[in-house]
Every structure is written in C-alpha cells, then in structure tokens.
Amino acid sequence: MKIDRMIGILSVLLQKEKTTVAELxxxxxxxxxxxxxxxxxxxxxxxxICTLQGAGGGIRIMDGYCMDRTLFTSKxxxxxxxxxxxxxxxxxxxxxxxxxxxxxxxxxFISGKxxxxxxxxxxxxxxxxxxxxxxxxxxxxxxxxxxxxxTSKGEGKRVIEPYYxxxxxxxxxxxxxxTERQDFRLFKLNRMDFPVKTxxxxxxxxxxxxxxxxxxxxxxxxxxxxxxSRKQKWRLAEEFGMDCFQEMGDGRLLFSSVYTDMxxxxxxxxxxxxxxxxxxxxxxxxxxxxxxxxxxxQYGKDS
Numbered sequence: 639m640k641i642d643r644m645i646g647i648l649s650v651l652l653q654k655e656k657t658t659v660a661e662l663x664x665x666x667x668x669x670x671x672x673x674x675x676x677x678x679x680x681x682x683x684x685x686x687i688c689t690l691q692g693a694g695g696g697i698r699i700m701d702g703y704c705m706d707r708t709l710f711t712s713k714x715x716x717x718x719x720x721x722x723x724x725x726x727x728x729x730x731x732x733x734x735x736x737x738x739x740x741x742x743x744x745x746x747f748i749s750g751k752x753x754x755x756x757x758x759x760x761x762x763x764x765x766x767x768x769x770x771x772x773x774x775x776x777x778x779x780x781x782x783x784x785x786x787x788x789t790s791k792g793e794g795k796r797v798i799e800p801y802y803x804x805x806x807x808x809x810x811x812x813x814x815x816x817t818e819r820q821d822f823r824l825f826k827l828n829r830m831d832f833p834v835k836t837x838x839x840x841x842x843x844x845x846x847x848x849x850x851x852x853x854x855x856x857x858x859x860x861x862x863x864x865x866x867s868r869k870q871k872w873r874l875a876e877e878f879g880m881d882c883f884q885e886m887g888d889g890r891l892l893f894s895s896v897y898t899d900m901x902x903x904x905x906x907x908x909x910x911x912x913x914x915x916x917x918x919x920x921x922x923x924x925x926x927x928x929x930x931x932x933x934x935x936q937y938g939k940d941s
Contacts, residue, residue, distance in 0.1 A: 643676050656698040769827045773800050773812050785833035801845040813848035860897040865890045867913035
C-alpha cells in the first residue's frame with residue numbers, strides 16, 4: 639500500500655502547498671514514522687520535499703523545483719481515481735475507496751461526475767480477491783508463497799518469489815521466480831489452489847518486466863488456421879479483435895492465431911460446434927474428430 643500513500647501525499651502537497659507529518663499520519667491512518675519513511679522515499683524518487691521547523695512550519699515541495707503544479711489535475715487525477723476504483727472492485731477491503739475519499743474533499747480539480755469506470759472483478763471474484771490480497775502483502779514483505787498449480791499436464795506444488803501482480807484481459811496473474819524451474823514464470827491466479835505464506839523471506843533479485851506474450855508454463859506454440867461461419871464474427875472479434883481473420887469469398891472467416899495450450903485450444907474450438915472447420919495443424923483436426931466420435935458414442939449408446 640506504500641505507493642498508494644505516496645500518491646496521496648503528493649496529491650495533498652499539490653493541493654495544500656504545505657502540511658505536517660501529524661496531519662498526513664491522521665489522513666492515512668498510519669504512524670508518523672511511516673509518513674517520514676514515505677517522505678524519504680519520495681525524495682529518493684527525485685521530488686525534493688523540504689521541512690520547515692517551528693511555528694507555522696511543515697513540509698512542502700521545495701520552492702524552485704520545476705514540477706508542474708497541475709500534474710494531478712483534471713484528466714490525470716481522473717485516471718488515477720479510475721485506477722483506484724478498479725482495484726477496489728477486487729480488493730474486497732474497501733481500502734482504495736477510503737483512499738479516494740481522503741483525496742477528494744476540497745479538491746477543486748476533481749469532477750463529481752465519473753467518466754471512466756473500470757471493473758476488474760469477475761465471476762470468480764470471491765476466490766481471486768483473497769489471492770490478490772495475499773500476493774500484495776507477500777510482494778511488499780518479500781515472502782515466499784507456496785501453492786498447488788494446475789496445468790494441462792497435471793498439478794504440482796510450486797514455491798515462488800512473487801514480484802508483480804498482473805491483470806491481462808480477463809485474468810489475474812502473478813509474475814515470480816519459480817524455485818523449482820529456477821526462472822521467472824507467469825502463474826494464473828484461478829489455477830492456484832491453497833496459496834499460503836511460507837513465512838520465509840527472500841532477498842529479492844533483479845526482476846525483468848513480466849513476459850505477457852504467453853504464460854510461459856509451456857514452450858509449445860500451435861499455429862492454428864480455421865474457417866468459421868460468418869455468424870461467429872462477433873465472437874472472434876470480441877475474443878481476438880477484428881484483425882484475427884480474413885473474410886473469404888464464400889462469406890466464411892479465415893482465422894489465424896498462435897496458441898500455447900493444446901487442450902484449451904481443442905475445447906475452445908469444440909464450443910463452436912459445426913460452425914468451424916480446422917484447416918491446420920493436422921493434430922488438432924484429429925483430436926476434434928476423436929472428440930466427436932466419443933460424443934457420438936456417449937449420446938448414441940442408448941439409441
């Protein structure tokens with residue numbers, strides 16, 4: 639939560655010009671020592687904060703520092719608040735709503751009308767929210783996390799050093815160093831079972847930005863080509879965008895993409911029934927044919 643307080647402290651300084659450690663400690667409901675550490679971190683980030691002692695003293699952004707005092711005004715602050723609201727949609731704690739309430743009173747540059755609304759929650763919010771909170775805490779405290787992880791190849795125990803929480807499209811992930819694979823991996827939160835804090839701290843290492851090109855749980859790349867009925871155009875556009883297919887002369891849609899999970903690919907294609915024809919690879923065609931034969935046996939056995 640430290641970064642949220644730092645944003646809040648900067649917002650207060652930009653609005654009030656000068657404040658005190660005691661006032662900030664009351665606003666953000668933390669100790670004066672915690673606020674002092676936050677001020678030190680802001681200074682280390684390159685924004686000079688000066689302290690004035692005695693009557694009428696306090697803390698403020700140093701005079702002469704060429705920081706645009708409208709940095710967090712209007713559109714920028716609206717985006718910050720939209721981001722805070724989106725985090726509150728999955729946090730389950732109301733912390734970000736409380737932070738917004740502390741920032742907004744008396745802030746003339748914040749409109750009462752919300753123009754950007756972001757909801758990061760999903761149907762599995764009740765199971766994902768506690769995991770998000772757990773990883774927020776363990777990332778901040780640099781603690782190892784242990785969990786059972788499910789993949790198409792089965793399930794196994796993993797222990798990781800967590801570094802980033804990532805939201806991509808409709809899923810939450812954690813980016814961390816896997817002690818088993820001795821490499822950074824991207825793990826999907828809804829595939830985790832029983833994540834727990836081990837209580838064991840780690841020193842931390844230089845973490846590269848998360849690799850969002852794939853989940854990196856497998857090196858498999860499947861280049862898929864398939865013809866879809868035009869009636870499925872809306873679904874392809876919704877899931878992959880309008881550039882994922884070409885319209886053919888007969889009205890069908892030629893779809894091309896790369897998948898990293900064979901089981902998920904086959905299951906996804908089967909949801910289209912007879913409104914898709916897989917062209918390649920041959921292995922996918924064969925798997926769909928076997929699935930169709932098994933379904934025919936399953937539903938035709940009593941006929």
